[in-house]
Amino acid sequence: MAGNSYGTLFRITTFGESHGDALGGIIDGCPPGITIDLEAIQFEMSRRKPGQSAIVTQRKEPDDVQFLSGIFEGKTTGTPIGFIIPNTNQKSDDYSHIKDNYRPSHADYVYEKKYGVRDYRGGGRSSARETASRVVAGAVAKQMLPEIKINAYVSSVGPIFLEKPYQDLDFSKTENNPVRCPDEEAAVIMEEYIRDIRKQGDTVGGTVTCVIQNVPIGLGEPVFDKLHAELGKAMLSINAVKGFEFGSGFCGAKMKGSEHNDLYNSDGTTKSNLSGGIQGGISNGMDIYFRVAFKPVATIMQKQESLDNKGNITEMTGKGRHDPCVVPRAVPIVEAMAAIVLADFYLINKTY
Numbered sequence: 001m002a003g004n005s006y007g008t009l010f011r012i013t014t015f016g017e018s019h020g021d022a023l024g025g026i027i028d029g030c031p032p033g034i035t036i037d038l039e040a041i042q043f044e045m046s047r048r049k050p051g052q053s054a055i056v057t058q059r060k061e062p063d064d065v066q067f068l069s070g071i072f073e074g075k076t077t078g079t080p081i082g083f084i085i086p087n088t089n090q091k092s093d094d095y096s097h098i099k100d101n102y103r104p105s106h107a108d109y110v111y112e113k114k115y116g117v118r119d120y121r122g123g124g125r126s127s128a129r130e131t132a133s134r135v136v137a138g139a140v141a142k143q144m145l146p147e148i149k150i151n152a153y154v155s156s157v158g159p160i161f162l163e164k165p166y167q168d169l170d171f172s173k174t175e176n177n178p179v180r181c182p183d184e185e186a187a188v189i190m191e192e193y194i195r196d197i198r199k200q201g202d203t204v205g206g207t208v209t210c211v212i213q214n215v216p217i218g219l220g221e222p223v224f225d226k227l228h229a230e231l232g233k234a235m236l237s238i239n240a241v242k243g244f245e246f247g248s249g250f251c252g253a254k255m256k257g258s259e260h261n262d263l264y265n266s267d268g269t270t271k272s273n274l275s276g277g278i279q280g281g282i283s284n285g286m287d288i289y290f291r292v293a294f295k296p297v298a299t300i301m302q303k304q305e306s307l308d309n310k311g312n313i314t315e316m317t318g319k320g321r322h323d324p325c326v327v328p329r330a331v332p333i334v335e336a337m338a339a340i341v342l343a344d345f346y347l348i349n350k351t352y
Helices: 038-048 092-098 108-115 128-144 171-176 184-199 227-236 249-254 327-349
Strands: 011-015 022-028 081-086 149-157 206-213 241-246 288-294 303-308 313-317
Touching (some): 038 128, 081 128, 128 327, 149 171, 149 327, 206 327, 227 241, 288 327
């Protein structure tokens, strides 16, 4: 299986399965001398871990990170940073019913057709549990770039949208509720909706908005390595992501140039920011903001038609511990992937 690494100079390679002994990764390219706050890394892991509230999967994992190399006396050494995250609460029997069946809209079918074998226990590598390793790398990347502020939050759940612009939100309130929406009124409605969906044995999608502030001018490369193109690739590599837009996004397609152009101030900043902080694929110093769309979780606790490995259409009902909505736990993953992209371009920018 190829495609287990991301990045050019700051590079993360992940390994492990949802129900194996451990997940883990190797972070390559981190400069020496970076002070590492292990508690901050564990905090990010706690934001992503399962079992943290009543509206997410009830699998109980502490997600304690064990660093094996690359950090000495609290600082990076410049050598590869190796780490593992032990799995402690596997219930592989929960997946025995899909050993010979393919869940609709899941990766089960294509994995088996491509590789001739699949780990059906929780989806193996296709499980969102793989993203735990990304959060570790993203937490390290954030500590490489402490002046850059990355804040993601849930901006919609199903048909419920947070209509306020990000400038009117207090990001310090994002962690005050299990939905991770910084608007208290919208968060209550979203949480009630997710609880109702869970009672129905169903799932629902949503969106995560991310805002990146204090980005220096000049990150990103023209043509194929545009900053927004890499952010899009990073976000679309996250499980269940179906869409990405930055700046004015699809709404910009409805506008005239006279409405969409960001006019300059004398200091090089712009009066508006429909460009989303990136022009020509290069950061312009304004806030970078984008939105990521997540589909509903494929495994539902309702009867539905399925296909078995003999070509028969069968009936199945999902079992096990699954998120009724992934977006609350996706917030730290979106932040992590954004941090990895920025750390990579930061190092690339220092080469000339």
